[in-house]
Amino acid sequence: MNRLKRYFPIPYLLLAMLGIGLIIREMIRGPQVSLAEVGALLAIVPLVAFMSSLLMFKRARTSRNQYLMLALSLIATGLAFVWFASPASWYALFLGVVPSFAYVFWYSVLDRPVPVVIAVGETLPELELVDEEGVRVTPSPRNSESSRHGVSRSS
Numbered sequence: 001m002n003r004l005k006r007y008f009p010i011p012y013l014l015l016a017m018l019g020i021g022l023i024i025r026e027m028i029r030g031p032q033v034s035l036a037e038v039g040a041l042l043a044i045v046p047l048v049a050f051m052s053s054l055l056m057f058k059r060a061r062t063s064r065n066q067y068l069m070l071a072l073s074l075i076a077t078g079l080a081f082v083w084f085a086s087p088a089s090w091y092a093l094f095l096g097v098v099p100s101f102a103y104v105f106w107y108s109v110l111d112r113p114v115p116v117v118i119a120v121g122e123t124l125p126e127l128e129l130v131d132e133e134g135v136r137v138t139p140s141p142r143n144s145e146s147s148r149h150g151v152s153r154s155s
Contacts, residue, residue: 005106005107008102008103008106009051009055012047012051012099012103013048013051013052015095016044016047016048016095016099017048019040019044019091019095020041020044020045020048022087022091023037023040023041023044023088023091024041026088034083034085034088035079035080035082035083036079036080036081036083036084036085036088036089036092037080037085037088038079039076039077039078039079039080039081039082039083039088039089039092040076040077040080040088040089040091040092040095040096041076042072042073042075042076042079043072043073043076043077043080043091043092043093043095043096043097044073044091044092044095044096046068046069046072046073046100047069047073047096047099047100047103050066050069051103064108065104065108066100066104066108069100069104070100070101070104073096073097073100074097076092076096077089077092077093077096077097080092080093080096081093
């Protein structure tokens with residue numbers, strides 16, 4: 001399942017941009033702009049903007065649940081379905097709210113390993129570091145005779 005994650009963003013962005021283009025075309029060609037079309041745009045744009053920002057700016061962390069993005073896509077999809085206009089309302093659903101929830105819960109919740117937490121007084125996880133002189137340094141228990149300050153050096 002984790003391997004599929006890398007295949008989601010680019011096809012989604014391409015389909016979403018196509019959907020946005022079709023909605024804008026309908027807004028221009030139609031006699032008047034419907035609230036369903038506005039809702040569809042507002043439902044699709046948050047995830048597209050978020051994913052685009054991840055590609056443009058190297059972010060180390062994001063919010064776990066993206067509440068603002070989910071709320072905006074839900075409200076906008078509701079707007080698109082209250083003033084139903086096919087295909088705009090369906091674009092809002094299948095290019096807006098469903099992918100937003102799929103992205104947030106697939107990337108943030110599912111298949112996430114439990115992080116190792118370092119706490120005062122607890123044993124450190126297995127790791128090996130190199131100090132300034134190039135000597136390998138590993139954490140060891142504080143009461144160890146071979147270590148000074150909880151660190152043992154190996155040559």
